[in-house]
Amino acid sequence: MIDLRRLHVLRAVSHYGTVTAAARALHFTPSAASQQIRQLARDLGVDLLEPQGRGVRLTPAAESLLAHADAIAARWEQAELDLRADHRDPAGPLRVSGFAAAVSVLLAPMAARLHKRHRRLSVRIQEVGVPESFDLLFEGATDLAIVEATPHNPPLSDARFDQQPLLDDPFDLVVPEDHALARRARVDLADAAHEQWIAPVPESPCRAHVMSACGEAGFSPDVVHHAVEWNVTAHLVASGLGVALIPRLAHLTPHLPISRVRCTGNPQRRLLTCTRRGGRELPAVAAALEELGELAPTAVA
Structure with a gap:
């Protein structure tokens, strides 16, 4: 019989990438998490982890086991749904x-x-x-x-x-309200190729969208400022420090001296x-x- 608690530890190692990260998420010590996986391996008579550099990786047997574990997790969700069938x-x-x-x-x-x-x-x-x-x-x-x-x-x-x-959330080009592009109903990003840009920080999910949209317009933006929050980006634009692509879903501080201009090609996330x-x-x-x-x-x- 497979111990489902030990199986969950193995799933966590696969999800988080390391035994240490999995142990942290499960509130185990790394040694306790490792012990759970070693015991599961002994119960099944197969190797589940193998060395890879300074870390470990899942063996083919572990990958096969995880496919069944994911199916079991989905069945538990279905079981909960079935139990609530009379309480919709x-x-x-x-x-x-x-x-x-x-x-x-x-x-x-x-x-x-x-x-x-x-x-x-x-x-x-x-x-x-x-x-x-x-x-x-x-x-x-x-x-x-x-x-x-x-x-x-x-x-x-x-x-x-x-x-x-x-x-799908479109990106608008955001420029100071007195910028030449602010008067357009729609703008080609190539027209902003020589501007200074404000972009999301490298670890932001939107960074790739901004860089890709500029690349598709035929240029690499001259990024001089980085921001985490879209409102920070908008304030930098309002101060005349550059232009930016900002998703329409982002609600910006009202009354800033900026204009949001729709883009040809409709870049979006x-x-x-x-x-x-x-x-x-x-x-x-x-x-x-x-x-x-x-x-x-x-x-x-």
Whole structure:
């Protein structure tokens, strides 16, 4: 009989990449996590980890075992759904997460609408970055996340997660209000090729979108300033320190002396709803997804 607790430790090593990181997430010591995996290996009579440089990697046997483990996790979600089949009205806690703009524009109004329609449902919102949302889903600490599609996310084929498109969020060129491009209804990014630029910090998910949009317009931007928050970016633009691409979902400080100009080619980022595999049909999650489906079309109008 496979010990499911030990199997979960192995899944955590696969998700977080190292025994140390998995142990930290599970509130184990690294030695205790390693012991759990060694015991699981002895129970099964196969090697699950092998040395790789200074670390370890999963063996083919471990990868095969994890495919079954992911299927088991999805079946548990289905079991919960079956047990609630006679109680379809959403009730209890619903834990949701997302990055700042998603919380402000989508999750907050979603929670307010759910509160009015389903009095027995309690929504709990957590603002986190995209990688952290996947961690929370994996750990069972959140039920639904809004994430930005990036090359660093788990692939759509990942058996642990169910990722579905929610909306495409266009980027606007943001310039000082007295800038020559501010008077245009739509601008070609190539016209801003010789400007100084303000860009997201390198670790931001949006950094790749900005650089890719400029690359497709035929230039590499002269980035002189970096910012984490979109409002910080907007204030830098307002001070005449450069131009920037800012997603339409980002609500900026009112009355700044800036103009948002739509771009030809429609550069954009894609937002996804993400649940654990099998969790999308749970009554509370399904109700939240219905509300998000109604909110999304007007969020970036």
